[in-house]
């Protein structure tokens with residue numbers, strides 16, 4: 001008999017054993033780490049137990065995001081794992097159900113994760129919602145620009161710089177970057193090389209580098225978290241990246257799609273730019289999501305939808321959505337629905353990558369074109385979405 005429950009942090013040995021089997025089976029079994037209450041803060045762990053034995057787990061980590069104009073806590077799913085001998089017995093499916101229940105009770109209305117497989121998480125109502133540009137180029141092809149006069153850089157000091165870096169990170173919302181790295185991430189991870197950029201004593205930029213080997217065995221430097229509050233900071237970021245990157249033959253640099261990095265690459269034809277951004281999202285509490293988010297002022301007409309979402313039964317029903325001066329009213333309706341969503345299509349239409357209009361034209365949302373249009377005016381494309389991977 002399988003029992004699903006929230007785990008106390010003390011199941012450490014069993015967790016280490018499970019994570020070994022699931023994530024690093026080619027290595028020797030690691031020792032359980034020391035208890036670290038700080039690491040557990042903001043984390044809820046759920047386990048499927050077979051006669052006291054941990055057979056599968058799913059973790060939920062509190063994360064901050066700016067979603068459709070509102071800063072909110074979302075549930076970051078991680079550590080999804082099942083012991084090999086228990087796989088394909090729907091243990092993770094059972095765990096997701098109690099995780100959704102937990103998030104609902106805890107007031108967490110939105111969830112995101114980095115998938116190993118899109119179809120697997122689509123089964124639980126998640127939809128792809130992220131977009132990033134990943135550049136890779138020879139370090140000699142980065143223009144040796146100089147930081148503009150008055151902009152300086154130095155190493156990041158978490159104790160002094162943390163709040164200012166969080167503010168700069170938040171300003172990236174203008175590019176659509178909507179998920180914030182946590183303070184804890186910036187305080188930890190000391191293996192990263194982190195720098196801040198200042199002008200007149202004000203912190204205006206941040207970047208993080210790490211050194212490693214690419215999939216094709218080349219030594220490369222990777223740049224992440226390119227955050228800046230004013231455009232003048234970008235040449236300064238390029239200047240530092242050029243200086244540091246010359247230690248490696250290759251540079252890999254992940255940025256929001258709108259950041260014009262090509263401008264600084266001398267041979268853009270030889271640089272590789274791939275579309276990255278693999279995060280998936282799910283709306284856990286649809287009625288509350290509607291009440292919280294901002295909607296465009298040009299959305300003026302109501303639409304009636306039906307939601308089928310057995311994993312989150314509080315989302316199910318026929319709902320009338322009425323935009324009123326940038327806010328959305330939601331009420332249960334007895335009228336005939338104009339659009340029927342399952343959980344995955346709802347997450348697609350709200351996540352920003354694929355609108356209801358698009359889904360309709362692609363054949364994924366049977367409804368009248370006019371209804372898809374009204375829904376899309378309420379939830380328009382939100383295409384520059386960069387859910388930070390975690």
Ligand SMILES: CC(C)(COP(=O)(O)OP(=O)(O)OC[C@H]1O[C@@H](n2cnc3c(N)ncnc32)[C@H](O)[C@@H]1OP(=O)(O)O)[C@@H](O)C(=O)NCCC(=O)NCCS
Nearest residue numbers: 022080081082087088089090091092093114115116117120
């Ligand atoms: C991926 C993993 C967690 C799945 O766990 P599980 O307990 O076997 O999953 P479930 O039995 O609850 O599967 C739920 C559904 O997904 C399907 N499924 C299971 N494993 C799958 C896989 N690897 N790929 C695609 N679908 C899969 C099941 O058939 C089931 O489908 P159904 O709803 O149509 O019946 C497990 O195989 C594992 O631990 N893998 C190694 C670690 C890993 O990759 N974790 C993911 C990190 S993002």
